[in-house]
Amino acid sequence: MLSRIAESMFWIGRYVERAEDTARILDVQTQLLVEEGGLDEEDTCRTLLSIMGVEEVEETRVDISRVLSELAYDPDSPVSITAALGAARESARRARETLSVPMWEVINTTYRAIPSGQFANMRPPGVFQWVRERAALVNGTADATMTRDEGWQFLMLGRCIERADMTSRLVATASIATAIGSPWTSTLRACGGYEAFLRTYRGIESERGAVEFLLLDRLFPRSVVFSLNRAEQCVDNLESGGQRAGFQSEAQRLLGRMRAELEYRSLSDVMADLPNEMERLQRTCALATEAVTRRYFAGAEPLTWQGVLA
Amino acid sequence: MTAMFEDYAARGPAYDEMFDADSLRAPYERLRNSLHHLTIPELAGRVEALQASYLDQGVTFDIGGEERAFPLDILPRMIEMETWSRIERGVQQRVRTLEAFLADVYDAGNAFDDGVIPRGVVATSSHYHRQAAGVRPPNGVRVNVSGIDLIRDNTGEFRVLEDNVRVPSGVSYVITNRRAISAALPEPFAEHRIRSVAGYPQRLLAALRAAAPAGVADPTVVVLTPGVYNGAYFEHALLARTMGVELVEGRDLQCRRGRVMMRTTKGLEPVHVIYRRVDDEFLDPVHFRADSMLGCPGLIDASRAGNVTIANAVGNGVADDKLVYTYLPDLIRYYLNEEPILRNVDTWRIGDADAREEVLDRLDELVLKPVDGSGGKGIVIGPRASKAELDELRVKVLEDPRAWIAQPVVQLSTVPTFVDGKFGPRHVDLRPFAVNDGSRVWVLPGGLTRVALAEGELIVNSSRGGGSKDTWVLAGSGPAPQRPPEHPAPVEHATPVAPQSVGPALSDQTDHQVEQQQQQQQQGRSEDAPC
Numbered sequence: 001m002l003s004r005i006a007e008s009m010f011w012i013g014r015y016v017e018r019a020e021d022t023a024r025i026l027d028v029q030t031q032l033l034v035e036e037g038g039l040d041e042e043d044t045c046r047t048l049l050s051i052m053g054v055e056e057v058e059e060t061r062v063d064i065s066r067v068l069s070e071l072a073y074d075p076d077s078p079v080s081i082t083a084a085l086g087a088a089r090e091s092a093r094r095a096r097e098t099l100s101v102p103m104w105e106v107i108n109t110t111y112r113a114i115p116s117g118q119f120a121n122m123r124p125p126g127v128f129q130w131v132r133e134r135a136a137l138v139n140g141t142a143d144a145t146m147t148r149d150e151g152w153q154f155l156m157l158g159r160c161i162e163r164a165d166m167t168s169r170l171v172a173t174a175s176i177a178t179a180i181g182s183p184w185t186s187t188l189r190a191c192g193g194y195e196a197f198l199r200t201y202r203g204i205e206s207e208r209g210a211v212e213f214l215l216l217d218r219l220f221p222r223s224v225v226f227s228l229n230r231a232e233q234c235v236d237n238l239e240s241g242g243q244r245a246g247f248q249s250e251a252q253r254l255l256g257r258m259r260a261e262l263e264y265r266s267l268s269d270v271m272a273d274l275p276n277e278m279e280r281l282q283r284t285c286a287l288a289t290e291a292v293t294r295r296y297f298a299g300a301e302p303l304t305w306q307g308v309l310a
Numbered sequence: 311m312t313a314m315f316e317d318y319a320a321r322g323p324a325y326d327e328m329f330d331a332d333s334l335r336a337p338y339e340r341l342r343n344s345l346h347h348l349t350i351p352e353l354a355g356r357v358e359a360l361q362a363s364y365l366d367q368g369v370t371f372d373i374g375g376e377e378r379a380f381p382l383d384i385l386p387r388m389i390e391m392e393t394w395s396r397i398e399r400g401v402q403q404r405v406r407t408l409e410a411f412l413a414d415v416y417d418a419g420n421a422f423d424d425g426v427i428p429r430g431v432v433a434t435s436s437h438y439h440r441q442a443a444g445v446r447p448p449n450g451v452r453v454n455v456s457g458i459d460l461i462r463d464n465t466g467e468f469r470v471l472e473d474n475v476r477v478p479s480g481v482s483y484v485i486t487n488r489r490a491i492s493a494a495l496p497e498p499f500a501e502h503r504i505r506s507v508a509g510y511p512q513r514l515l516a517a518l519r520a521a522a523p524a525g526v527a528d529p530t531v532v533v534l535t536p537g538v539y540n541g542a543y544f545e546h547a548l549l550a551r552t553m554g555v556e557l558v559e560g561r562d563l564q565c566r567r568g569r570v571m572m573r574t575t576k577g578l579e580p581v582h583v584i585y586r587r588v589d590d591e592f593l594d595p596v597h598f599r600a601d602s603m604l605g606c607p608g609l610i611d612a613s614r615a616g617n618v619t620i621a622n623a624v625g626n627g628v629a630d631d632k633l634v635y636t637y638l639p640d641l642i643r644y645y646l647n648e649e650p651i652l653r654n655v656d657t658w659r660i661g662d663a664d665a666r667e668e669v670l671d672r673l674d675e676l677v678l679k680p681v682d683g684s685g686g687k688g689i690v691i692g693p694r695a696s697k698a699e700l701d702e703l704r705v706k707v708l709e710d711p712r713a714w715i716a717q718p719v720v721q722l723s724t725v726p727t728f729v730d731g732k733f734g735p736r737h738v739d740l741r742p743f744a745v746n747d748g749s750r751v752w753v754l755p756g757g758l759t760r761v762a763l764a765e766g767e768l769i770v771n772s773s774r775g776g777g778s779k780d781t782w783v784l785a786g787s788g789p790a791p792q793r794p795p796e797h798p799a800p801v802e803h804a805t806p807v808a809p810q811s812v813g814p815a816l817s818d819q820t821d822h823q824v825e826q827q828q829q830q831q832q833q834g835r836s837e838d839a840p841c
Contacts, residue, residue: 002562003573093368093538097550097557109366115377150575238575296575 001098001150007297008095009151012107013158015088019081020135021166022052023128024190025173026071030124031186033064047176051169051275052079072127073120081131082119085111088138100145103138110134153234157292160231161255164224165285167191171214171224172278184210191222211274212267224281228259231288238296250291258284314345314353315726320735324721325466327387327738337388337784344498350731356494357384357728363493369486371541380544381777382487383727384494387738387759394755394783397468397742400652401458402751403642405744408475408629410645412452415628416443426644427637434712435634436682437476437627439590441597441610445623448616449521449748452623454585455514457481457741457758460652462723470652471720471739473630473638476622477587480758481510481743482545483778485552488756491780503785505755510743511552513754517747518553518583521619529582531555532572534563536588536604546587560588565608568615583619584609590624632681632715633659658716660707669716670707673700676716678707691768693719722768725779727761737762738779739770755783 029048033039045062052071059066075082089111096104113119113130122130139159146152174187184207188194193213200217201209217223235252247253258281262270270277320326328338345353364370364379371380389397414421415432422429432438457478459471488507492499515531522529535546537559550557556572564571564578571578586593592602594609612618628634636657639650658665658676669676673692680688690703707714724735742757759779760770770776 001575002556002558003575004559004562005556006575090538093543093547096368096547097533104368105366108368112365 001154003297005095005098006150006154007293008091009098009154010158010292010297011091012088012095013155013160014162015084015091016107016135016138017159017162018166019084019088019131021163021170022071022079022081022084023131023135025052025166025170026068027125027128028170028183028186028190029067029173030064032183035186036183044176048173051172051176054079068124072124075114082114085114085119085131085134095151098151100141102141102145106134106137106141110138150238153237154296157231157234157238160227160234161285161288163222164227164231165282167214167222167224167227168278168281171211172275175211175274175278182207188213191220193220193222196220208267208271211271215262215270216267225259225262228255228262231255232259235292249295251288251295254284254288254291314348314350315342315733318726318733318735320724320726323464324735324737325462325464325723326735327462327466327723327725329726337390340501341386341388341498344501345495353384353728354731360384360490360494363490364486367486369483369490369544371544380483380486381763382483382490383736383761383777383779384491385726385728385733386491386495386498386780386782387725389740389781389783391784391786393468396651397460397740398753398755400468400470400650401742401744401753403646403648403651404458404470404473404638405453405456405475405746405751407638407642407645408456408473409451409453409746411634411641412475412623412626412629413450414645416445416625421641421644424644426640427634431631431633431637432628435628435631437590437625437631439625439628441614442623442625445614447521447623448523448619451517451521451621451746451748452626453629453744453746454517454521454621454623455481456622456744456746458744460740460742461655461720462738462740463655464721466723468652468740469655469720470635470638471655472632472635474741475626475630477589478741478743479542479545479587480741480760480778481754482542482548484743484754484756484758484781485510485548487778487780502782505783505785507754507756510745510754511549513745513747513752514549514585515553515555517745517752518585518619518621520747520749521621522582523616523619526582530580531583531585532558532581534558534560534584534586534588536560536592540587542587549585560603560605563606563609565606565612568608568612568617570606570609570612570618581618583621585621590627593620593624627682632657632679633661633712636715655717655720660711660714660716665716666707666711670704673704675719677719678703678714678716681713681715689769691719719768722762722770725759725761727763727777727779729763729765734765736765737768737770740781756781 025048029044033041033044041063042061045064045067048067049062049070054070054077069080070077071079072081074080075086077083089107092099092104092107099107119127142152142155146155170187170190174183182205185194185205188197188210191214197210197213197220198205200213213220213223215224218225218229220226232252232255235249235255239249239252247256262281315329318329320329328335334342360382361379364382369380370377411421415438419429421427422432453475455478457474457480459474460468461471462468484507518531519529522531531553532555533546533550533553535543535557537543540546547557558572558581562572563581564573566578570581570584572581588604591598593605594607594611595602595605596607597610598605609618609620610624613620613624635654636659639654642648642650658669660666660669669678674695676692678690678692690699692700695703722737722739725738726733727736729736738759738761740757740759743754745752745754759781761777761779762768762770763775763777767775
């Protein structure tokens with residue numbers, strides 16, 4: 001597979017997942033602001049923006065509409081859902097001959113909602129559900145129509161790295177809200193894992209249980225450990241030979257180390273400083289992405305030929 | 311006459327392909343009858359669905375960065391079997407001549423020595439590339455793909471307007487148009503026997519594989535695109551996808567020791583045939599434009615070394631130069647010893663002193679075209695031009711007569727086209743595509759009909775607001791072969807079938823007793839409950 005195409009596949013996976021998870025996070029937060037009277041809107045919004053990677057906001061007043069524009073609607077904001085869907089579609093356009101037709105069309109029709117104005121007209125919480133459904137459609141179509149070749153591995157790798165990263169942000173946003181209320185129910189709901197959580201923990205809700213479930217559960221598909229595991233597997237599938245010792249790929253080493261650290265440390269230790277732990281996880285995801293880029297996508301920059309002028 | 315075409319007024323002198331004055335021409339009879347039950351609002355609804363499906367599929371092109379659905383008119387254009395077979399033979403003859411001419415130009419140059427065409431015509435062409443001289447393509451084919459533009463003059467005769475043997479585009483729309491129209495107009499589609507256009511990618515792939523360097527048993531074919539911002543990117547992706555080959559950009563390629571490789575996740579892999587959609591000048595910064603970022607340094611040398619085939623060949627532009635076009639009838643007689651099957655449009659060579667005088671006198675009634683232009687660029691239509699434009703043109707022509715040809719204003723034929731809620735006559739041309747695999751020139755039965763959407767407009771290029779029509783080449787006058795009515799198959803001939811597993815939720819064995827008890831249980835409780 002061409003390096004350039006592989007890179008596009010990787011990023012389709014990431015952008016679609018990013019759009020979906022951003023929608024999930026916004027869903028929780030908008031709901032919390034309505035339900036929990038004690039929350040300070042200004043503070044919550046500022047922290048939310050900073051956790052989502054928005055640089056210091058200068059303006060005096062930051063409210064929920066500002067957050068929605070920054071994270072959902074504004075095409076010029078790099079962290080918005082609009083931008084993620086547009087970027088997913090751009091990547092798909094570059095890999096169009098490799099994508100199955102249904103896969104391309106589902107990504108393209110999703111994107112079409114943006115220039116047509118349909119997306120901007122949708123309001124929360126309907127808009128979040130729409131994004132989740134479209135992402136499910138993309139993922140389901142990929143699952144049903146793509147051969148499990150390298151392209152699939154890169155798509156999954158992108159999706160899993162992004163999911164680990166975003167789940168950690170979701171946990172971080174929830175942990176800052178614990179001071180006032182109990183954000184974990186809606187956080188688990190946003191992941192679609194609330195019922196599974198209740199069954200697993202026999203109906204006993206606790207912060208500790210929720211964090212454990214979202215970070216460490218080996219069976220819940222949106223947990224950090226589950227995602228890191230899948231990502232490791234993808235890298236492993238991409239590396240051809242069975243090695244007797246160690247791992248060749250830097251990305252695999254990074255992902256594996258992070259996962260092992262989460263799993264083998266005591267939960268209390270991780271929970272002691274949750275926001276910082278989550279940030280470390282996000283940095284690892286970024287490093288792993290760089291490693292993947294160096295190893296598989298390198299050399300796809302255009303050449304400029306320093307020749308005699310024609 | 312049905313209401314649909316009631317107000318349709320094709321007032322000459324252009325040849326209307328559907329109506330001869332008020333009477334319907336034969337190829338369109340069945341079409342009109344099968345549209346009979348449709349009303350205009352119904353039709354408009356279908357047109358809307360058509361455009362929406364093109365946007366969803368991404369069948370679009372960019373105008374100034376804005377993405378638009380490729381305009382496709384709902385009414386197909388019909389070409390009868392006999393008419394088509396003449397076009398087919400004419401195009402084949404033309405392509406064989408252009409092949410022979412290119413082989414001659416980049417080799418011995420016999421046609422010059424025999425006085426058929428002056429050497430100067432070729433030597434002064436901006437598309438004559440010395441880099442291509444002496445290069446013999448592996449199977450002798452330089453024009454792997456060509457698009458010969460035809461128009462229909464006022465008497466209804468098909469004539470050649472220009473040849474395209476560099477990177478002719480538009481074939482993807484032929485394929486997608488057919489699919490879209492068959493979905494939009496299933497009734498007429500079922501009632502006609504239409505020759506299929508779906509086989510094009512396989513033909514193209516076979517021709518490209520046939521052109522592989524000698525000794526390569528299983529060649530790797532790639533499509534080389536300038537990138538996503540190119541107007542024809544949709545087509546490049548469609549061809550690569552339907553041929554099952556990689557779509558590469560220049561930066562994906564690398565030349566090493568005279569061989570071309572592509573960068574993959576598994577390292578470098580060899581490439582043998584490049585179907586390039588990049589212009590000559592951008593292919594290789596070593597030989598052509600040094601500032602090109604679309605090509606790959608070393609490509610030309612690799613092809614000269616015979617390690618990679620570039621299709622279409624470099625330097626083909628000399629054959630579709632519009633001045634060379636004027637010599638084509640003579641070249642057909644010279645190389646093939648045949649009379650041209652499709653005539654040229656009458657053309658003056660402004661390089662000739664007599665012709666120049668006449669043209670300059672009649673500048674306001676002729677069409678002037680730059681010889682190396684494509685896409686309708688630089689064309690001046692005399693009767694539509696202002697005095698200032700004509701004066702400017704006169705200066706330009708006198709400065710460089712070699713760069714221009716003149717043609718009478720040809721009225722392109724018209725076909726009813728659905729614009730603003732009704733059918734009106736619009737001018738069309740036709741670009742049949744030919745694929746040469748070295749043993750045979752195959753002509754795609756269909757071709758791209760481009761239509762100028764503005765009334766009276768004669769320039770049909772999509773960059774100038776043109777649209778397209780699905781082109782139906784009929785396989786005969788009869789209707790589509792009807793399947794015999796289906797009778798229930800006799801039991802003894804039935805193929806053995808394993809029944810689908812039904813599962814508990816579908817089986818009829820639902821325990822009604824349990825169901826009833828459960829229902830009664832709840833009712834009973836509410837009844838029994840003391841108030």
